[in-house]
Amino acid sequence: MPHFGLMDEQEMGPEEGPLLRARLHIRSGRRRLRQGKTAAAVATLADALNSAFRWYLAAAERRRQLQVQDGENLNDDRTLHRILVRSGVLDGSFDYDAFDRDLERALEGEETGIDGEKMMADLESLMLQLGVMPLDEEALPPENPETY
16 A cells, blocks of 8 residues: 555544545555556545545544434445535535446456546545645655555
8 A cells, every 4th residue: 555654544643644644545546547557546546535534534623514414324435425515515526426336347357448537636626625635745755666
């Protein structure tokens, strides 16, 4: 994973750790897309999304603004995405279902038809809305060339 050796997520805490992990995975996902490693890029970006969601929930002041209905599982990314849209944090332009389908296809080794550029643009828009981006890549630890 892109964050191995670059951070100690447990030591950083529930906000700083997931935020840095999300940013490292965004950077790595971009690179992997440029390299044509679509399946690895999609999996990396899915981890970035999950980390961004965990970061968002880690702060009580952000969590209090969410319109959570009885029985909704905040540990489920699809549900959390829906809650964030309902709460006005996200504008709803990110198609979570399409992203999830692309992830499933990528994990099954079927990369044909996955539009990496659109996926990256859509994910970056979501990350901007969450507050994970913009990110200063120069402020991130340098990439480890041994990561995939």
